[in-house]
Amino acid sequence: MDKKDSKDSTEYERSLTNTHIQLIALGGTIGTGLFLGVGNSIQKAGPSVILIYLIVGIFLFFxxxxxxxxxxxxxxxxxxxxxxxxxxxxxxxxxxxxLYWICLITLAMAEMTALGIYFQYWFPHLPTWVPGLVTIAVLLGINMLSARLFGNLEFSFAIIKIVTVVAFVILVAYLMITGKNTTYGAVSFSNLFNNGGFFAKGGIGFLSGFQMVIFSFVGIELLGFTASEAQNPKKTISKAINEVPTRIILFYVLAIVAILVVIPWNKVSTSSSPFVQTLAATGIHNAGSLINFVVISAAISSTNSVLYSAGRLLFSITFNGKGKWNQTFGHLHRQLPQNGLILSACLIELAPLLIIMIGNDAFTFISSTTTSMFLIIWCIMLLSHVAYRKTTPEDQLTSFKMPGFPYFDYATLVFFILMIILLLVLPENRVAMISALAIFIILYAIAKLWRKEKAE
Structure with a gap:
């Protein structure tokens, strides 16, 4: 193997700039969980969903x-x-x-399912699986060319989403200040306390809202996959992470408040985007179509990020491994994990089968399963950080330290464990959580058998 081939098989090209990373981080905060899933959360928890987003956001920042x-x-x-x-x-x-790789596949499946729902706003008779099938094929082609092309595409999508959410919040604020009415009446903070109060659905409703809110944040950690291809990773990654609280307040909390001051919580749709519903209520010509275009771009953007990460994750798992499987996927072609990207895309393309089998509940089931698996993974990630801090001398630690270690590590870990227990208790999430735990146990058994055979 010559020098070039060696480089191609083990190293990524550092082609993502600081601007790419910052916009990917900002855009990655805004996805289907916010644009579509928030309707489900509002119906379950009422206005108290705002508090849920703040609670979950704090722990995910840690x-x-x-x-x-x-x-x-x-x-x-x-x-x-x-x-x-x-x-x-x-x-x-x-x-x-x-397990993480499976999570990413199911996350992309959820995005593709949502994409089909969005397209039905314009094409009511279009099969929901068609848009996803075409989208994955196009995104695979883009990701096979270069990481920089991926970064440029995400940059464009991020600009669209960020400008839209900011403009959405400003528009609703303007309607409130000027006393304008919508088809639902006055734009007012009173909507947050009418129809049963802030905790309109009670304690059970409040707890039921956590699943979809957590799903809204799923993939927030994908920013870490860009470190290997960032030109100045220490600076860009630390800056992007420190801006997480700002993104949560701006893109989640203020956006949801904007929805709820326009639409009474009990009239928010779960079958279409509440953002589309809100703008349609303002009477602005073609506003619904405009925001529908944005939510479609958000779903495509999220899928693009997940496909990018899934290919790199499969490469990381199989890197330096022996056997045909590891040699196939643990190798880079033109400094890209092309085989991992192809396999991941093919599995994501199976989403239409779930749509056909489950029907209109496909998005809810897939998102619940994805949330369940990510909670397990986040717990393991936190434990690895605790182990790192306990085994690394103080003088060898980085300047970008976890604040309040180990207390915030353990507090966040306890929160995730409580969420796992909650999903096991709630009937609508129980099957998904049990499925996630079953997959974990199966993978554990496979790992043990593989290790035993290797030893023998």
Whole structure:
């Protein structure tokens, strides 16, 4: 193998600029969980969903600070899985790696399912699986060319989403200040307390809202996959993570408040985007179509990020491994994990089968399963950070430290465990959570058998 081939098989090209990373981080905060899933959360929790977003956002900021410290501590590693292998053992890394990869596949399936729902706003008779099928094929072609092309595409999508959400909040504020009415009446903060009060659905409703809110944030940690291809990873990654609270307040809390001051919570739709519903209520000509275009771009953007990450994760899991499977996917072609991208895209394309089998509830089921698996993965990621801090001398730690270690690590870990228990208790999420735990146990058994055969 010559020098060029060696480089192509082990190293990514650092082609993502600071602007790419910052916009990917901003745009990655806004996805289907916000544009479509928020309707489900509002119906379950009422106006108190605002408080849920703040609670979940705080703990995910601590998660990101912990992961950011891990990433910056060793930029030669390709993904979080290599840190898990180092600090929690190869078996745990194997299990988490494949569970994480499955998570990303199901996350992209959820995005593709939502995409079909969005297109029905314009084409009511279009089969919901068609838009996703075409989108994945196009995104695969883009990701096979270069990471920079991916970054440019995400940059464009991020600009669209950010400008739209900011303009949406400003428009609603203007309607409130000027006393304009919509088809639902006056735009007013009183909508947050009418129809049963802020906790209109009670304690059970408040707890039921957590699943979809957590799903809204799923993928927030994908920013870490860009570190291997960033031109100045220490600066860009730390800056992007520190801006997480600002993004949560602006893009989630203010956006949801804007929806609820226009539409009474009990009239928010769960079958279409509440953003489309809100703008349609203002009477602005073609406003609904405009925002529908934006939510479609958001779903495509999220899928693009997930496909990018899934291909790199599969490469990381199989890198330096033996056997035909590992040699096939643990190798880069033109400094890109092309085989991992192709396999991931093919599996995501199976989403139409779930849509056909489950029907209109496909998005809810897939999002619930994805949330369940991510909660397990986030727990393992936090444990790997705790192990890193306990085994690394103080003078070898990075300057980007997790604040309040180990207290905030353990507090966040307890929160995730409580969410796992909650999903097991709630009937509508129980099957999905049990499925996630079953997949984890199966992967654990496979890891043990594989290790035993290798030893023999």
């Amino acid at each position: 998660l990101m600070r912990a992961l950011g410290e891990l990433i910056i501590s060793d930029l030669s590693k390709h993904s979080y899985i290599e840190f898990i292998e180092k600090y929690l053992g190869k078996d745990t890394g194997f299990i988490t790696g494949y």
